[in-house]
Amino acid sequence: MRVRWLLCLxxxxxxxxxxxxxxxxxxxxxxxxxxxxLDADLAYELDDGIMEALDNGIPVVFTISxxxxxxxxxxxxxxxxxxxxxxxFRPLTAFYEVTGPAGEQRSFITRAALFAYLGELREVPLVDxxxxxxxxxxxxxxxxxxxxxxxxxxxxxxxxxxxxxxLSSGWKEWPLIP
Amino acid sequence: xxxxxxxxxxxxxxxxxxxxxxLLVSLHLMSNAVQNSATLSKLYVPLLIFNSLGLLIxxxxxxxxxxxxxxxxxxxxxxxxxxxxxxxLFTLLSLLPVGVVYFYSMQFLLRGIDSWFDVEIxxxxxxxxxxxKASLDLQKRQLLQQxxxxxxxxxxxxxxxxxxxxxxxxxxxxxxxxxxxDQNGRVLASSNVNPGVLVADVxxxxxxxxARSLGSYVGLASYGEDQLLHVRxxxxxxxxxxxxxxxxxxxxxxxILSSEVQDAYEQYQQLSYLRKSLKQSFSLTLLLVLLFSFxxxxxxxxxxxxxxxxxxxELGEATRAVAEGDxxxxxxxxxxxxxLTFLVSSFNDMTQRIAQARDEAARSQQQVEQQRQxxxxxxxxxxxxxxxxxxxxxxxxxxSAAGQILGVDFEAHAGxxxxxxxxxxxxxxxxxGTLRSVWESQMRERQGQVSIDTDSGRKEFQWRTTSMSxxxxxLVLMFDDITGLIRAQKESAWGEVARRLAHExxxxxxPIQLSAERLRRKYLGKVEQDExxxxxxxxxxxxxxxxxxxxxxxxxxARPSVFNPRALAFEQLLKDVLGLYASxxxxxxxLNAGDxxxxxxxxxxxxxxxxxxxxxxxxxxxxxxxxVRIETSVSASAGCHFIEVRILDNxxxxxxEMLGRVxxxxxxxxxxxxxxxLAIVRKIVDEHEGGIWVANAPPGGAVVILRLPVxxxxxxxxxxxxxxxxxxx
Numbered sequence: 001m002r003v004r005w006l007l008c009l010x011x012x013x014x015x016x017x018x019x020x021x022x023x024x025x026x027x028x029x030x031x032x033x034x035x036x037x038l039d040a041d042l043a044y045e046l047d048d049g050i051m052e053a054l055d056n057g058i059p060v061v062f063t064i065s066x067x068x069x070x071x072x073x074x075x076x077x078x079x080x081x082x083x084x085x086x087x088x089f090r091p092l093t094a095f096y097e098v099t100g101p102a103g104e105q106r107s108f109i110t111r112a113a114l115f116a117y118l119g120e121l122r123e124v125p126l127v128d129x130x131x132x133x134x135x136x137x138x139x140x141x142x143x144x145x146x147x148x149x150x151x152x153x154x155x156x157x158x159x160x161x162x163x164x165x166x167l168s169s170g171w172k173e174w175p176l177i178p
Numbered sequence: 179x180x181x182x183x184x185x186x187x188x189x190x191x192x193x194x195x196x197x198x199x200x201l202l203v204s205l206h207l208m209s210n211a212v213q214n215s216a217t218l219s220k221l222y223v224p225l226l227i228f229n230s231l232g233l234l235i236x237x238x239x240x241x242x243x244x245x246x247x248x249x250x251x252x253x254x255x256x257x258x259x260x261x262x263x264x265x266x267l268f269t270l271l272s273l274l275p276v277g278v279v280y281f282y283s284m285q286f287l288l289r290g291i292d293s294w295f296d297v298e299i300x301x302x303x304x305x306x307x308x309x310x311k312a313s314l315d316l317q318k319r320q321l322l323q324q325x326x327x328x329x330x331x332x333x334x335x336x337x338x339x340x341x342x343x344x345x346x347x348x349x350x351x352x353x354x355x356x357x358x359x360d361q362n363g364r365v366l367a368s369s370n371v372n373p374g375v376l377v378a379d380v381x382x383x384x385x386x387x388x389a390r391s392l393g394s395y396v397g398l399a400s401y402g403e404d405q406l407l408h409v410r411x412x413x414x415x416x417x418x419x420x421x422x423x424x425x426x427x428x429x430x431x432x433x434i435l436s437s438e439v440q441d442a443y444e445q446y447q448q449l450s451y452l453r454k455s456l457k458q459s460f461s462l463t464l465l466l467v468l469l470f471s472f473x474x475x476x477x478x479x480x481x482x483x484x485x486x487x488x489x490x491x492e493l494g495e496a497t498r499a500v501a502e503g504d505x506x507x508x509x510x511x512x513x514x515x516x517x518l519t520f521l522v523s524s525f526n527d528m529t530q531r532i533a534q535a536r537d538e539a540a541r542s543q544q545q546v547e548q549q550r551q552x553x554x555x556x557x558x559x560x561x562x563x564x565x566x567x568x569x570x571x572x573x574x575x576x577x578s579a580a581g582q583i584l585g586v587d588f589e590a591h592a593g594x595x596x597x598x599x600x601x602x603x604x605x606x607x608x609x610x611g612t613l614r615s616v617w618e619s620q621m622r623e624r625q626g627q628v629s630i631d632t633d634s635g636r637k638e639f640q641w642r643t644t645s646m647s648x649x650x651x652x653l654v655l656m657f658d659d660i661t662g663l664i665r666a667q668k669e670s671a672w673g674e675v676a677r678r679l680a681h682e683x684x685x686x687x688x689p690i691q692l693s694a695e696r697l698r699r700k701y702l703g704k705v706e707q708d709e710x711x712x713x714x715x716x717x718x719x720x721x722x723x724x725x726x727x728x729x730x731x732x733x734x735x736a737r738p739s740v741f742n743p744r745a746l747a748f749e750q751l752l753k754d755v756l757g758l759y760a761s762x763x764x765x766x767x768x769l770n771a772g773d774x775x776x777x778x779x780x781x782x783x784x785x786x787x788x789x790x791x792x793x794x795x796x797x798x799x800x801x802x803x804x805x806v807r808i809e810t811s812v813s814a815s816a817g818c819h820f821i822e823v824r825i826l827d828n829x830x831x832x833x834x835e836m837l838g839r840v841x842x843x844x845x846x847x848x849x850x851x852x853x854x855x856l857a858i859v860r861k862i863v864d865e866h867e868g869g870i871w872v873a874n875a876p877p878g879g880a881v882v883i884l885r886l887p888v889x890x891x892x893x894x895x896x897x898x899x900x901x902x903x904x905x906x907x
Contacts, residue, residue: 053451056448056451057447057448058451088444091307091440091444091447092307092310092311092440092443093397093398093399093440095398095399097400105405106382107399108382109388110382110384112384117382152452152455153222153459154456154459156222156223157222157226157462158458160223
């Protein structure tokens with residue numbers, strides 16, 4: 001009985017490791033006019049289960065969360081943003097269709113092209129210069145995750161407890177010095 | 179302090195009802211969420227978790243209740259067995275309909291979901307999509323051909339002035355947008371039907387790679403603000419490595435229809451993919467409803483059983499308490515005016531009446547006990563011996579006076595037959611027969627007089643029998659020791675006789691004596707044959723003297739005694755008396771009393787000792803080897819310390835017929851004497867609260883035992899314990 005439980009736990013652990021991942025590889029912040037913009041390189045490695053669901057018409061939403069805050073113990077939040085990327089597969093055209101945060105749409109014939117597009121985050125407004133004080137220490141945090149709540153309702157209980165669907169890069173932070 | 183069970187049950191019921199209500203609401207919300215309610219669908223998982231936790235709490239509560247119930251069942255607590263039985267019954271009754279509903283609901287649900295995905299519908303959807311694709315394929319081929327021609331034209335004319343010419347090319351082929359790209363996908367020239375569109379729609383790298391490898395790419399794309407369906411055609415020129423992309427519009431109707439087919443197919447495909455999840459989701463919700471219904475029923479069963487059986491359980495416990503003698507038990511009425519209320523009310527009335535009856539019985543018992551103690555005290559202080567005998571002749575009770583006067587330990591003989599006790603006590607057979615005839619007949623009122631040899635000598639008893647009222651067949655036998663009374667009567671009679679004798683006889687004796695002496699003086703020596711006169715007058719004078727002595731003895735016996743007791747060393751007194759008999763060779767003494775004192779009158783005690791020694795010496799006169807042994811000792815018996823004097827002789831002993839009345843006046847076997855000696859001795863000994871016994875010694879001769887209480891012991895020596903040989907007789 002104990003061996004069976006152990007095997008169960010091991011398979012769950014192995015499944016969680018092989019379930020795919022989202023990684024924030026690199027971020028760059030640069031000043032354009034009165035605003036700091038963010039470029040980020042992301043790597044999406046999705047499990048076949050997610051791709052199967054996507055190919056079967058299940059829309060998938062990736063959410064990118066951005067927070068700028070003071071680099072102090074209390075860390076008051078200065079700016080935050082949430083970017084949702086809705087992906088769906090169109091059977092007639094056989095395209096992966098991406099709808100961006102501003103409603104812009106892009107279509108991709110291959111998954112590689114799709115994730116290449118999603119992996120290149122460019123010129124995302126981060127924070128206004130006016131919000132930051134010169135010489136003060138700030139940091140910005142970023143997290144990319146699959147939004148389970150956007151999945152169709154019948155899939156949610158399974159997604160809540162499945163490592164395949166619990167995809168998140170976790171919060172990562174970098175210093176921001178005006 | 180014990181918690182009130184009803185209040186405790188009420189609090190628990192409120193909590194459980196609260197939990198059940200929350201679960202019910204949560205299940206309802208979850209049901210709405212499953213039905214794709216936009217607001218609640220986001221709460222689906224939290225509701226699922228909440229319901230699961232709620233059910234878990236319910237299961238734990240039920241588990242605790244069942245565990246307690248099983249524990250109570252194992253400990254055989256009142257009502258546990260019945261409660262468990264009712265819980266099982268209620269649970270089974272609820273499980274059956276709930277299970278049936280669940281089974282058929284599941285069947286209906288699963289088949290319903292499966293029916294959505296009928297094979298025909300599936301095929302129809304596929305066909306619709308294929309039809310859409312097929313209808314577009316022809317157009318795609320034409321447009322590819324058209325674009326190829328356009329590419330050749332463009333290549334032939336060169337790229338110079340392309341920016342100017344491209345619009346005309348676009349117009350020529352009636353494209354929405356025409357774009358020329360270099361080998362890296364950069365736009366060299368582009369023209370759009372809408373002049374406002376400045377940025378050309380660049381295909382992704384995958385499409386370009388496909389176009390490069392295959393020479394061309396034809397596909398559908400949604401384009402423009404209205405996202406109308408377009409045909410994207412890309413042809414590659416391998417020589418110049420340029421790409422020509424043209425976006426051709428479809429008709430609005432085709433676009434709308436294609437979009438609708440695509441959306442329908444997509445939705446169908448999505449549902450088809452979610453079929454398993456849908457089933458699981460609905461099954462889970464239904465399962466939660468089932469579990470909720472079932473556990474609610476189980477909890478309701480436990481609660482109802484407890485609630486219903488609570489008065490019965492209390493009644494059982496109270497009945498047990500009553501059985502153990504606690505009549506103060508009162509039950510709280512369950513209310514409602516049903517049969518249970520009536521039962522509890524009747525029980526309370528019953529216990530109240532039992533308590534009253536018990537109190538009454540206790541009071542009566544107390545009165546009876548007081549009466550019994552009163553009678554016991556009365557009986558114990560009666561000088562009359564009282565013995566009760568049952569109808570079988572068995573001894574039931576005897577007061578202490580009976581034991582004392584009859585010399586029988588009746589406590590040791592409790593339950594024995596009175597005839598057996600009587601024989602052991604040496605009661606005369608004649609008297610035993612009389613007693614038997616009394617308890618065997620209906621004539622219970624009898625009385626008589628009997629002489630019984632007791633440890634302290636022969637005693638005279640006045641006895642009476644009577645039946646005991648209230649106890650059928652019981653006989654009460656009463657004894658009065660009248661030995662003293664008879665003796666006193668005899669002594670009184672003898673005293674009267676002696677007094678009259680002394681009075682009547684003494685008066686004529688003196689004139690007789692004087693007359694005899696006068697005759698003697700006047701005629702002795704003066705008449706013939708004066709020897710006769712001398713002998714006759716001498717005899718008269720001598721006999722008159724003897725009669726005077728006898729009359730004096732009678733007078734002494736009848737005269738009231740003057741008793742002057744003081745503490746005196748008895749043995750010294752005895753030695754003084756013995757000194758007078760120093761010449762008697764038959765006397766042998768063994769004195770062991772030492773200086774022990776007795777409270778006595780020295781003159782009277784000396785008279786006693788003189789009398790006893792004189793009698794003994796007279797008894798051995800004429801015996802070959804006369805022997806009179808005198809022994810003294812200090813002994814104790816029954817708490818009484820006394821000096822004992824034994825006088826043993828080897829004479830003829832007492833005449834057995836005389837033995838019982840040697841101490842009566844004028845009871846003598848001697849030729850001489852008045853017969854008052856031992857009577858006077860007995861009188862003096864009685865005055866000293868002592869005792870005197872006579873017996874014939876087994877080898878021959880007589881023994882006289884005199885016992886006098888040691889000084890200060892008088893109270894403990896009433897009556898003086900009899901010597902052992904008297905008990906053996």
